[in-house]
Amino acid sequence: MKTKIIELKENYQIGIEEAGQIIRDGGVVAFPTETVYGLGADALNVSAVEKIFKAKGRPQDNPLIVHIADLHDIKPLVKCIPDIANKFMEKFWPGPLTLILEKSDLIPDITSAGLKTIGIRMPSNNVAEDFIRASKRPIAAPSANISGRPSPTTMESCVEDLNEKVECIIGGENSEVGVESTIVDCTVYPPCVLRPGGITLEMLKQVEEKTYIDSAIMEKPKKNFTPKAPGMKYRHYAPKAPVKIIDGDLQKTIEKINEIVQNYIDDKKVGIMATEETKNLYQGGVVVSLGSRKNPEEIAKNLFSVLRSFDNTDVEVIYAEAFEEKEIGVAIMNRLKKAAGFNIERI
Structure with a gap:
């Protein structure tokens, strides 16, 4: 066609x-x-x-x-x-x-x-x-x-x-x-x-x-769940590389992701979804900023384009910072969790 x-x-x-x-x-x-x-x-x-x-x-x-x-x-x-x-x-x-x-x-x-x-x-x-x-x-x-x-x-x-x-x-x-x-x-x-x-x-x-x-x-939907609305049941929003969310104190999140990157033979194989406030604190990896934490609407606007951008790289895995689940942050985390298949490490 x-x-x-x-x-x-x-x-x-x-x-x-x-x-x-x-x-x-x-x-x-x-x-x-x-x-x-x-x-x-x-x-x-x-x-x-x-x-x-x-x-x-x-x-x-x-x-x-x-x-x-x-x-x-x-x-x-x-x-x-x-x-x-x-x-x-x-x-x-x-x-x-x-x-x-x-x-x-x-x-x-x-x-x-x-x-x-x-x-x-x-x-x-x-x-x-x-x-x-x-x-x-x-x-x-x-x-x-x-x-x-x-x-x-x-x-x-x-x-x-x-x-x-x-x-x-x-x-x-x-x-x-x-x-x-x-x-x-x-x-x-x-x-x-x-x-x-x-x-x-x-x-x-x-x-x-x-x-x-x-x-x-x-939450991760149950197998026999009947969705009343789009986006309630299936994995969505996923780039080619698997996504994992690191959820906890922001400084500890940065330290955890840096530790993961340092253990990779090739740090260019690790994607990092960061923010303007944290992007320069990572010691390797392919770092992409979603925007400023002071402007969650900007993060929501950029979320899908950033997820897609990793498909143009050689990353094998993507680590994402978590966001506070209030106001538009609820929607951001809903999409991130689905992109990650609810693969979340809480620290």
Whole structure:
């Protein structure tokens, strides 16, 4: 399959309309959002949605998120909208928040992975909004990468993973948030966070104080676990080399990683995910900074691109510093733990 790459620097509207037509024709299009790039198809077209799973190598029991561009588009897709969902929409839409609601009969089982619920969100990225409107369809879209790989935050990463596997990739600016949307289950009360993201628990609590995080999302999932939302079950975000998290006092973390590096015959075989505050304290290895610990939003934005960057090196293993699990740090550690397959050494 020849993939059409549409860069939107020139002839913006023509490119958007062309991508929208590909969706209406049953094709699959990678497109930018404020969180990560998505791989979209008509959410109501079974054969189109099947193409998403095939292109990504995605397990069939991993549900998709449906993206809309206008608030009124949600009504045909769900059976009801609880008051708490309306409050979250009013506060955070458009933006990086997905709401789990009871789906209507319009949503095929393949899109929801056989569940009676569906995740819906309204992205704030202008290209995403224009593309969804041009398609005139609700867009089912997971991240635009091969399943298990770090999610793409640039058009180049989409091309790397999906060239010749999808009909079209449309470009835009790099993703601003850098981690996927927060997912909140609004079919239960109190509302439950099923995936942390750019909208933090602290922000959600300003709307509903009783909102809580499902404890299962920060633990290794059980074998027969049925995911209610994307990213809950399978290993995700992993570069080619295995990742291990060193969790504890920061100075002891640095000492531990330096000890590991010194025991390697070739220190260039060890990757280190560091920060601006620590990058010069390592005595070898391939050191890449995620950003400043004083700016966790920057770390979240850079997380996937840093994970991917190690694939361009000869590292055999990657060691990552841990981060405090509060605010956006919860999302950072959720992604890191999944990238590491929950391989964590606490010191």
